[in-house]
Amino acid sequence: MSAQQRRGEPPPLPEPLSPLIDAHTHLDACGARDADDVRVLLDRAGAAGVQAVVTIADDLDAARWAADAATWDPRVYAAVALHPTRADALTDDARAELERLAAGPRVVAVGETGMDLYWPGRLDGCAEPSAQRESFAWHIDLAKRTGKPLMIHNRDADAEVLDVLRAEGAPETVIFxxxxxxxxxxxxxxxxxxxxxLSGTVSFKNARDLREAATLIPPGQLLVETDAPFLTPHPYRGAPNEPYCLPYTVRALADVVDRPAELLAEQSSDTARRVYGL
Incomplete structure (x- = not known):
């Protein structure tokens, strides 16, 4: 671990790589509270070549915030849902509010939803798999009714996620x-x-299966993301992540798939614009 990581300092601004679109980030968890904060984050991202971001909700408060934030800056779009670990909060009132928020013109996806079998039993208050399945099925239906992409969180749950998608019928556009x-x-x-x-995890040297999987993804089915403030790419793993760090991930991915980083940036941005309707 570097001295920089030990101090918890943010990574330096990378050499710009453009065009890039951060397909999944959490601006609120990066510390943004208002329009001024969002502008600062996006200006910093823009200096690294990141032209737009999709900020993601994982609970109802975050969904409200994300939908609002997407109206504060033209570089910001939103996705709304309840994270699978919070599936127990999907009350009738929550369903009604998520339906209202998902209809917003700057809300471009329903997510993140899905299945997480890592946290049950480890995290107090984490929804059990049965509740997660019910919530996931409801979000699938919401994506179909709104005509918006479904954004899936899948942790240690490949078979379970596929089972629900098959049982419910997948929406037209599905994003893992x-x-x-x-x-x-x-x-x-x-x-x-x-x-x-793909996020910063593709840069981790111990992610051998993922790095092999990355070589199988066609350009038209590939997005790149930070999942900031989490999953900061190597060599800054453990440091705070932000959308401006996306070029580090794309350059690491370029090494894995043996394609120019500039080409990956262009292709993934084209895919993001098409998938999200930006």
Whole structure:
């Protein structure tokens, strides 16, 4: 671990790489509270070549905030949902509010929803798998009714996620955010026409299965994301992440798939614009 990481300092601004679109970030968790904060974050991202971001909700308060933030700056779009670990909060009132928020013109996806089998039993208050399945099915239906992409959180739950998608019928556009599975799951998703979004984890040297999976994703099904403030790419793993750090991930991915980083930036941005309707 570097001295910089030990101090918890943010990574330096990378050499710009443009055009880039951060397909999944959490601006509120990066410390943004108001329009001024959002502008500062996006200006910093813009200096690194990141032209737009999709800020993601994981609970109802975050969903309200994300939908508002997308109206504060033209570089910001939003996705709304309840994170699978918070599925117990999907009351009738929450459903009604998420439906209202998802209809907003700057809300471009329903997410993040899905299945997480890592946290039950480890995290107090985490929804059990049965509640997660019910919530996931409801969000699938919401994505279909709104005609917006479904953004999936999948942690240690490949079989369960696929089972729910098959049972409910997948929406027209499905995005696996922070794809972290191996080549077998990648092939299944690619064959289904789904979109896979890669984060800083692809830069981790111990992520061998993921790095192999990355080579299987066609350009038109590939997005890139920070998932900031989490999953800061190597060599700054453990430091605070922000959208401006996205070029580090894209350059690491370029090494994995043996394609120019500039080409990956252009292709992934084209895919983001098409998938999200930007």
């Amino acid at each position: 955010h922070c794809f972290s599975s191996g080549p077998e799951m990648a092939r299944t998703c690619v064959d289904a026409g789904w979109v896979l979004s």
